[in-house]
Amino acid sequence: MRLHFLVGMVCAASLTATATAQASLTIEITQVPDDARLIAVAPFTGEQVGENLGSIIRSNLNHADVFRAIGPYGSDGDAVTPPVVSSSEDWLSAAGLVVRGQVLRQPDGRLSFQYTLADRDGNALLSERLSAGTGRWRDVGHYISDRIYQRITGERGFFSTHLLYVNSYRRDGKLRYRLGISDMDGKRHVTALDSAEPINSPTWSPDGRQVAYVSFESGRPAIFTQNLATRQRTQLTQFPGLNSSPAWSPDGQRMAMALSKDGNPELYVMDLKTRALTRLTDHPAIDTEPRWSADGQSLVFTSDRSGKPQIYRLQLASGEVRRLTFDGRFNARPDLSPDGRTLAVVNENGDGQYRIATLDLRNGVFSRMTSTRLDASPSFAPNGRMLVYSTLRAGKGVLSIMSLDGRFRLTLPAIEGEIREPVWSPWLR
Incomplete structure (x- = not known):
């Protein structure tokens, strides 16, 4: 499907972008519920335009009160340190939910995003393909995070706000x-x-x-x-x-x-x-x-x-x-x-x-x-x-x-x- 946004980044191109990064905010997670659901988010494969989509989704889910999202041990963007594992694949099996995806370049220059949310046994709980321009990288990450949140909790996600x-x-x-x-x-x-x-x-x-x-x-x-x-x-x-x-x-x-x-x-x-x-x-x-x-x-x-x-x-x-x-x-x-x-x-x-x-x-x-x-x-x-x-x-x-x-x-x-x-x-x- 083609991804449409009502406002996007509130038409950021029409606003004045800050001259430097000095006005941006940093993030420090200080408290996570003990019963948060462990979800593994693999780095997205394929075309890379900006920050890896898996890292964006992982960071988003760690901003919710119901998830503890992990990535490969030592990978960038992990707001919560994953458990120590013995191999590069054990971190995936440690979680009850797994997100995988890839990004492909289409002939018209747009990007195709495909992702799957599966349970520990490999049963697909959510699988979608969508397309968007290269400038919508973070919008796509927020959209996918919203979809995952809604599929698991039954409530609408808030990562695109x-x-x-x-x-x-x-x-x-x-x-x-x-x-x-x-x-x-x-x-x-x-x-x-x-x-x-x-x-x-x-x-x-x-x-x-x-x-x-x-x-x-x-x-x-x-x-x-x-x-x-x-x-x-x-x-x-x-x-x-x-x-x-x-x-x-x-x-x-x-x-x-x-x-x-x-x-x-x-x-x-x-x-x-x-x-x-x-x-x-x-x-x-x-x-x-x-x-x-x-x-x-x-x-x-x-x-x-x-x-x-x-x-x-x-x-x-x-x-x-x-x-x-x-x-x-x-x-x-x-x-x-x-x-x-x-x-x-x-x-x-x-x-x-x-x-x-x-x-x-x-x-x-x-x-x-x-x-x-x-x-x-x-x-x-x-x-x-x-x-x-x-x-x-x-x-x-x-x-x-x-x-x-x-x-x-x-x-x-x-x-x-x-x-x-x-x-x-x-x-x-």
């Missing part, structure tokens, strides 16, 4: 800010915006074709949207005071935001066609950081109307507001899982330590997920199994990814500068 984040760095001694986008493994960083003024509150449109963010380029905060393919930027707001926390509605037609144009920070929603604003809250407290439910019928948001920041839910039809969080004296920066069952927040319990926590909205169970001291900006993967967030390591901002059960963790530090405010993309194809 992307991360959006703010990268602060220094140029000629002056602090600058990049709005960066990368594959979910931190590779292929591109810059959507580079500015001498702060950028914050980035977010994705539901189809992954646009982003929104707050820029201080005019000397005060303003909300912008940006088309990733055309680079066209549109300024939505520049009211006096606060212009913050843009959040696209699930249908892509509206934008929730926090504005203080009428004197107090309140929640508003803007019709993106008409630019008409509707005020949603009217309270002397600070209301901010809105996030939509998947059905578009409600918003969760942060408010200090109880005296300290806590998370509330606003039903749009009735205007009813209900408090959701009660554990700890501070809960902020909410994000809802795609199925609406889990709320992720930044929690402080009175000890000055800001950690990522989750609230099961079905049974009320509140769980603190991290043990580091300054964690922020949790964002769910589109399948709801993983969270990305920012934290500090050695005094520098880095990204971390963990499974929702807390048993799998990895870190993505920047080679240059610091990384903060990550947002996981929606499905991109």
